[in-house]
Amino acid sequence: MSTIEDVAKLAGLSRTTVSRVLNDHPYVSDEKKKLVQKAMEQLGYVPNSAARSLRNQKTGIIAVLIPRISDPFFSQLIEILEMEASSKGYQLIICQTQFSKQKECRYLNLLKTKQVDGVIMTSVENDWSVIDTYLNFGPVILCNENVDCAQVPMVYINQAESGYMVAKYLLERGHTRIAYCSSGMSRKGTQSRLEGFMSALQEADIHDYDQYFFERVSTVGDGQQIFRKLENMKAAPTALIAGEDAVAAGIISEAKKLGWNIPGDLTVVGYDHMTMTKLIDPMIATVIQPVEIMAKKSIEVICEKIHKKQFRVFENHEFSSKLVFRQSLLNNRNLVATS
Template sequence: MSTIEDVAKLAGLSRTTVSRVINNHPYVSDDKKKRVAVAMDTLGFVPNSAARRLRKQKAETIAVLVPRVTNPFFSKLIESLEMAASEYKYKLIICQTRYLPEKELEYLQLLATKQVDGIILCSLQNKWEHVEPYLEHGPIVLCNEYAEEAKIPTVKFNQIEGAYEATKHLLEQGHRRLLFCSGSEQSMVVQHRKMGFLRAVAEHKLQVEYMEFIENAYDIEDGRRVFHTISHMNKIPTAIFAGGDEVAAGIISEAKRNLWHVPEQLAVVGFDNQLLSEITEPAITTVCQPVDKMAYKVIEVMMDKIVTKRYRHKEIYEFDLELVVKGSTVKNMMMLA
């Protein structure tokens, strides 16, 4: 295997000059750059980028912690984050926590061992007091998640308003028995959506006859389970805030399989405006989140923290959401025209 000394000897230059060429030093003549390039090509020499990063005290890599890579929302978010990071010549490491606190802490060790320059937390499974010590080693940015006690940058959506608009839409369609379906109650995203849901219900309290809550629903299979749960209730909901398009799709598909009519017997609102919401029959009324805008803001903030090293500084950036009404809540879409 060729070494930098071999390149220097073949190019007729010093090892220092070759090192400057490899590291893009500004004060090297074009002639010397060409000689080094020819020598490297002839010897098949590839610079050790890991060693160069170590010398610069930077890994030029960011870890992104997500609960499920199979969730289309997080898949889209990862894609957008990667595109934004590449503009800064940074790479991403994707870490799936599966909602396990111990996995989250395991991946946070990447920051402590200097394998990454920063960590983007897309969900938070541990108490903040267990995460905060890792700020001694580099920046952490919360993305799509929120923790009141966390004195770090946070980029999120206005979940309260999004859930409020979705619930208000169901109530305006005349529904009186509602179900709020969500993931873990420990998540601030879920808590904020529940706040928006309850705000809409409070405004229509004379109309609402009944409401129920179901937790730990994340995917299509959970949606199918939710349908069978409600189908055996004494008071069956006529409208569901599903909290995610995957869950909404599972509810709708199982409802149809059991010969229920959507939205006449059961109206369903999802969240995320995934492609799935378009191909489900009927299409799913959902809340659209500007994932690209959030991703680029997250990377912008992360780059600033890597440069300034101001890790313990609370900043909140929030993006508004939009309700996209489709066939899962309104039978005759022409009525909305």
């Protein structure tokens, strides 16, 4: 097995110079770097990355905390995060919290024990005072979340603007009975989207919407169950905003099974612009969230904080969503009687 001394001899350089090249020392010429690289390739020499990481206090690993791997939104987010991190020489480890405070702390301990260089949190379960203590050991950034008191970089979508935009669009087209499906109330983004929705309804002087609000709805099966509840209402909604495309798909499939016309009897809007939105008949109108832009910005920011060793720096990176118009959002025949 070749050693660093063998590389130095073949390259015609000192062992110290080769060591500097391997450790990305800033004051080594490109010519010497090429000589070292060529010698390593000829000898089949592989640096001991574990030993290097101990010396440098770096692992080349970033932890990403997500609530549910099975959620299509987070699956898409992780895929882009991984590709972007890989392009910058980092590996990701995926940590599923399942909305557990204990699991969240367990994964944050990876930062404390120097097993990762930084942490990207896509949801926050503990009080920020708990998470703040881990900033003594490395950078943490929020992706898809924003916490008012957090002094860390936050990369997120303006969910209040998004919820307001969709509700306003439906209201302007005559809908006054709008159902709303939420995936859960623990996340700030989910709460903000609901606040935006409610703000639009209150502007239109609509206050009696409790019967049309459904919480902890996130799967196709959930959507099917929600539709059965809608069907039995005396004053069924004319439009529905699903917090996830999977829910919208479940609602549409069950509605068609029971003889409803979409969008003739019920206008449906999903969220996240998943592939399934184009496969359902009718195709689902959905809200595009800038996942790719958000993921790329998150990796850019976490890599910068790791390099500069900046652990408590507030930054705000906010992005907007847009509505994709498809068949499930066309004119609704029930509006004649309700508008």
